[in-house]
Amino acid sequence: MKLSYSSVSTYRNCPRSYQFSYIEWLPTLPKPALSFGQSIHAALADFYREIKELEEKVNSSYHNSSSNTLSLPLFTPPSAKRLLHYFWLNWSSDGYHDKEEEKEKYLEGKKILQVYYEENKNSFKAPLAIEERFEIQFDGFLLTGVIDRVDETPEGLEIIDYKTGQFVPDEKELRADLQLPIYHLAAEKKWNSRPHRLTLYFLNPFNKKNPDEKHHRRYSFSLEDDEVKKVEETLYETLKSIEKDLKDKKEKGKDLEARPNKFCNWCDFKIICPEKSDKSQVEIDEIFAKFKKYKALKKEREKIENELRKLEKDLSS
Numbered sequence: 350m351k352l353s354y355s356s357v358s359t360y361r362n363c364p365r366s367y368q369f370s371y372i373e374w375l376p377t378l379p380k381p382a383l384s385f386g387q388s389i390h391a392a393l394a395d396f397y398r399e400i401k402e403l404e405e406k407v408n409s410s411y412h413n414s415s416s417n418t419l420s421l422p423l424f425t426p427p428s429a430k431r432l433l434h435y436f437w438l439n440w441s442s443d444g445y446h447d448k449e450e451e452k453e454k455y456l457e458g459k460k461i462l463q464v465y466y467e468e469n470k471n472s473f474k475a476p477l478a479i480e481e482r483f484e485i486q487f488d489g490f491l492l493t494g495v496i497d498r499v500d501e502t503p504e505g506l507e508i509i510d511y512k513t514g515q516f517v518p519d520e521k522e523l524r525a526d527l528q529l530p531i532y533h534l535a536a537e538k539k540w541n542s543r544p545h546r547l548t549l550y551f552l553n554p555f556n557k558k559n560p561d562e563k564h565h566r567r568y569s570f571s572l573e574d575d576e577v578k579k580v581e582e583t584l585y586e587t588l589k590s591i592e593k594d595l596k597d598k599k600e601k602g603k604d605l606e607a608r609p610n611k612f613c614n615w616c617d618f619k620i621i622c623p624e625k626s627d628k629s630q631v632e633i634d635e636i637f638a639k640f641k642k643y644k645a646l647k648k649e650r651e652k653i654e655n656e657l658r659k660l661e662k663d664l665s666s
């Protein structure tokens with residue numbers, strides 16, 4: 350059975366939202382927070398790809414030269430303007446209610462990246478991996494995911510995950526989350542090296558909870574052997590539970606449990622949720638059908654847009 354990290358995470362928050370997303374395959378609606386996060390992630394990924402290319406070029410010209418010096422030459426990292434350029438290139442307008450809101454978020458993103466640049470400008474170096482996809486075998490399951498960045502440090506690998514939202518969980522919640530521990534397992538299998546550090550990089554310095562916060566927050570930790578074992582046990586229990594629920598759904602038509610949690614207000618399926626919706630069954634069925642129609646139309650639009658792009662390319666060449 351193949352499962353992505355994000356589906357496992359969804360299930361752990363609420364099995365019914367997992368059902369809506371990964372069994373019924375209902376679409377999620379475009380949202381400013383989602384587009385914003387994707388634009389920032391893509392800008393950082395492109396920026397680090399450029400760093401990687403530059404460093405490789407400098408190193409290969411050093412190895413091809415007849416220089417006698419032992420130390421590798423330094424490379425000049427791209428400017429902050431490049432990072433902002435990548436942000437502009439990757440900007441997505443999806444989900445914003447109006448131009449005003451979009452402009453506000455765009456400026457906020459620029460500020461975030463400028464602060465990020467300032468904070469890191471003396472330590473830019475090529476990462477080992479950028480937006481690295483993984484697929485690992487785990488006790489009969491195939492687990493997939495994408496790691497934002499992996500750095501090589503003198504002590505070992507550092508797994509980095511960027512967070513663009515303003516919600517910063519407390520330490521207890523951060524330690525209980527399975528995301529980085531799963532990445533830890535994936536990195537260990539992929540690079541045959543135990544990660545030394547797992548880092549959550551909260552990029553948004555304008556935290557509403559803490560308006561005086563001027564810098565990004567880096568929350569780093571490492572996992573001891575007993576903690577890795579615990580993660581593996583928790584993960585295995587979760588995967589077995591998903592497997593059982595899927596079987597019950599398929600064989601008995603049993604719906605998965607709706608488990609209200611702190612993310613319900615942002616849940617796309619609140620309107621059809623048995624715990625949260627105040628609609629009648631007839632209304633819920635109608636809304637469900639609209640979700641399906643929305644998905645089909647979106648797919649059709651993507652197809653038309655792709656065809657248009659292809660025709661534009663053919664006609665302009």
Ligand code: SF4
Nearest residue numbers: 363608609613616622
């Ligand atoms: S609204 Fe809450 S309880 Fe209902 S499906 Fe969404 S996350 Fe689950």
